[in-house]
Amino acid sequence: MNIQVSREDLLKQIGYKDSPLPRLLGMATDMLGLLDNLVEPRQAFREIQDEKDLPAFLRGAVLKYAGAVTLGPKLENKAKDLFDRGKPAEAYILDVAGSIAVTKVSNILWNEIREDAAAKGFKKGVRRTPGCRGIDLETQKYIFERIDEPDLGIELTSSWMMVPRKSLSFLARFGGNLKGSFSCKGCKQYSDCTLRV
Amino acid sequence: MDIIKEIYDAVMEGKVDEAASRVQQALNAKAEANDILDKGLIAAMDVVGEKFGEGELFIPQVLWSAKAMQAGMDLLKPHFSSTDRTEKGTVVIGTAKGDIHDIGKNLVAIMLEGSGFKVADLGVDVTPERFIEKAVEVKADIIAMSALLTTTMPSMAEVVSLIKTKNLPFRVIIGGAPVDQSFCQEIGADAYGMDAADGMRKIKGLLGR
Numbered sequence: 001m002n003i004q005v006s007r008e009d010l011l012k013q014i015g016y017k018d019s020p021l022p023r024l025l026g027m028a029t030d031m032l033g034l035l036d037n038l039v040e041p042r043q044a045f046r047e048i049q050d051e052k053d054l055p056a057f058l059r060g061a062v063l064k065y066a067g068a069v070t071l072g073p074k075l076e077n078k079a080k081d082l083f084d085r086g087k088p089a090e091a092y093i094l095d096v097a098g099s100i101a102v103t104k105v106s107n108i109l110w111n112e113i114r115e116d117a118a119a120k121g122f123k124k125g126v127r128r129t130p131g132c133r134g135i136d137l138e139t140q141k142y143i144f145e146r147i148d149e150p151d152l153g154i155e156l157t158s159s160w161m162m163v164p165r166k167s168l169s170f171l172a173r174f175g176g177n178l179k180g181s182f183s184c185k186g187c188k189q190y191s192d193c194t195l196r197v
Numbered sequence: 198m199d200i201i202k203e204i205y206d207a208v209m210e211g212k213v214d215e216a217a218s219r220v221q222q223a224l225n226a227k228a229e230a231n232d233i234l235d236k237g238l239i240a241a242m243d244v245v246g247e248k249f250g251e252g253e254l255f256i257p258q259v260l261w262s263a264k265a266m267q268a269g270m271d272l273l274k275p276h277f278s279s280t281d282r283t284e285k286g287t288v289v290i291g292t293a294k295g296d297i298h299d300i301g302k303n304l305v306a307i308m309l310e311g312s313g314f315k316v317a318d319l320g321v322d323v324t325p326e327r328f329i330e331k332a333v334e335v336k337a338d339i340i341a342m343s344a345l346l347t348t349t350m351p352s353m354a355e356v357v358s359l360i361k362t363k364n365l366p367f368r369v370i371i372g373g374a375p376v377d378q379s380f381c382q383e384i385g386a387d388a389y390g391m392d393a394a395d396g397m398r399k400i401k402g403l404l405g406r
Binding site: 014015016021024027079083086088089091092093095131136137157158159160161163165 | 258
């Protein structure tokens with residue numbers, strides 16, 4: 001899987017809208033140059049066919065999925081190494097690039113799930129991540145039990161965090177009542193959220 | 198050009214080597230260490246913090262400036278006696294129990310150090326007891342806690358509760374994506390930092406500096 005992060009997206013995410021310093025442009029280019037060797041994207045999804053312990057978000061859906069993606073550990077290890085070597089700006093820029101990359105991988109997986117759902121006759125669906133409205137973090141356990149893919153390389157901590165940290169998981173539902181689907185626009189931090197690209 | 202102004206400019210522009218060489222030059226010329234610190238390094242870093250808060254500068258630039266200030270501080274420290282103040286205060290910082298996200302906390306720690314604070318960084322997934330233990334050990338002024346997720350926020354309240362129960366002198370500042378002023382008031386923390394610049398401003402306010 002080839003994940004491309006553009007310098008423009010990276011600078012925008014850091015906050016620059018125009019005329020970044022040449023020094024920053026150079027650093028952004030350098031960090032993006034590292035991405036190819038640091039990102040090892042993996043993804044998995046499964047259709048959920050049983051009703052056991054069904055999270056509230058999936059109740060009433062006709063077609064249900066659990067999915068997760070990760071960039072692997074190399075990127076965050078490199079960012080830590082840069083911090084430890086007194087290069088916090090580089091570490092920060094690399095971390096931001098990783099956040100953009102994992103979002104892109106997640107979107108690729110979401111498209112695959114939508115194609116799978118479309119083949120089964122469902123066009124409209126919604127996905128939601130643990131920690132978002134209506135899905136508590138404990139749902140991670142449910143998601144990863146359903147995915148059941150050891151090669152994915154994601155482990156859960158006792159507080160349901162994913163390791164590697166540059167990972168994303170979600171539930172998706174198609175059919176049934178889709179009311180109440182999550183929208184970032186309702187969030188009070190919408191205008192300056194650093195988690196959106 | 199005035200050497201203090203050159204130090205100020207080097208920090209403003211985040212030029213680490215230049216900041217260090219200008220501070221050394223100033224020391225060689227018998228400039229007062231206090232002037233170098235107050236009118237050069239700290240004055241510049243204060244402006245950097247303000248510009249960051251106003252959205253004129255972004256995190257990489259603040260980090261460069263913090264590094265430049267740190268380089269200057271390292272050269273200045275031997276010129277202050279143990280009774281002189283070289284640090285603005287001591288901050289114990291960490292990510293709340295159960296939370297492993299540290300990029301924001303790391304940035305704040307670096308900015309605090311760059312602004313002249315002594316920082317004890319406890320890392321991630323820090324228990325309330327560990328925050329207190331370290332704060333006692335280093336005679337901290339402030340305990341700063343970060344959380345990325347709502348589920349890890351309750352442990353911030355536990356730290357505040359421990360401080361009150363044990364009648365300890367530490368002030369508490371909290372920050373992170375899900376945290377806000379109302380949560381700060383709810384748990385009885387002393388301040389909420391909306392971002393790193395706001396956090397530094399609040400910490401300075403709490404310490405009256």
